[in-house]
Amino acid sequence: MSRDGLDRRVAVLGFPGSNCEVETQRALLAAGVKADIVRWNESPDRLSHYGGFVLPGGFSYQDRVRAGALAAKETIVEAVTAGAEEGKPILGICNGCQILVEAGLVPGIREGDVEMALAPNHRPGGAGYYCRWVFLKHVASPGRCLLTRLLGQSEVLPIPIAHAEGRFVTSSNDLVATLRENDQVVLRYCDAHGRVSSSPDVNPNGSVDDIAGLCNPRGNVLALMPHPERAAWLRQVPEGMETLWATDRSGAAGRGQDLENEGPGRRLFEAFGWEQG
């Protein structure tokens, strides 16, 4: 149902403590997708008319109790859940990813159950908050996930991370095998050459199966720890990285217009674009 054309717009949800909603909205607009920032206490009924949702990064409720745990209980998340059931595209970035997992929307094998957690980062000799660029490999089959449908199979993307609790874990012995069987593991940490590895240099937080992004069984909800909105413009790519994106970035140095070109994360936002009827 359309109300005021909202069905062709994306709602970027702002919870108390979210801090990436503006840059996420800008990334959507740069991708040609109309987007509004909708606060957590606005009407769930109005929210239900939007065509898609992004749960952005930040520290909802100051990460009290556990990252994403309190926001997952908010009434407005019911509208997100209903949207997921209707097949609307939904992207959770970083804290948004944590909220989707705490709400049981991802992985979503047993509907509504919380089947995973985003645990504190863990690597030998260190823990805490990590903020750096990593490489992701698109490992899902073409078209499996609505939000990565514009990525090539096995494509490697440089994207930044910024989190303290980003380690996908589960206490279930067979969940990871099920996720692989279902083709729900969409993006995995890899090196510059696309080699997936659990080495701390590659997998920055110790995530099980090197998972960076997971979708629900239907493929319309993606929970992603890295920040594609911080890689939506070429100017955001560090010049020193071992990637053609960095080569392009270096080549564009000093040419303001070229620096505004697409960055590696933009296609995740372009995937929200609706065909004009």
Added chain:
Amino acid sequence: MSTKIALVVRLKVPDTTALSAEDVLRRKMGYGDRLGRLRREDWWLFEVDTGDGARARARVGEWARRCTSLVNPNKHRARVELPREKSGSGSGVRVLVRDRDDVRARSMLAFLRYSLGASDLLSLRSGTLWTVEPGAGEKDPRSLAEGIAATRSRRRGLLANPHAQTFEIYG
């Protein structure tokens, strides 16, 4: 021979985490009448290399005084006690939530050994000790606490995500 001693640390300023959790349980999860009050404390379990209980308590007290990352006297009150000792403050069911991978305790252990020379500190564990005070008329406070603790879905449970954490009724 070693002795285990618990250090329990409570905020003496309003605990916004406990207040937020209580608010969500009441307004979003249907615990309005069943829940009286929710409180939260940091919990540390020290294993000290001595069979002398009094000496072990004294050592833990000393580390607590010297390390403001454990106890900041400007905002915390702390008590040193035997594990699972019933405190005299308030009623309710206590739930201990611990991370399966206790990164926080490992970091603190390394700090105490390196910075305070705590070579007699054999091991350290950490957790969050929640006290669930039932509402008037609540018949089964233990079930109430267990239901609040174990996060099974968006509507069931809050304090511990069992995929990354454990919980137990404490004391």
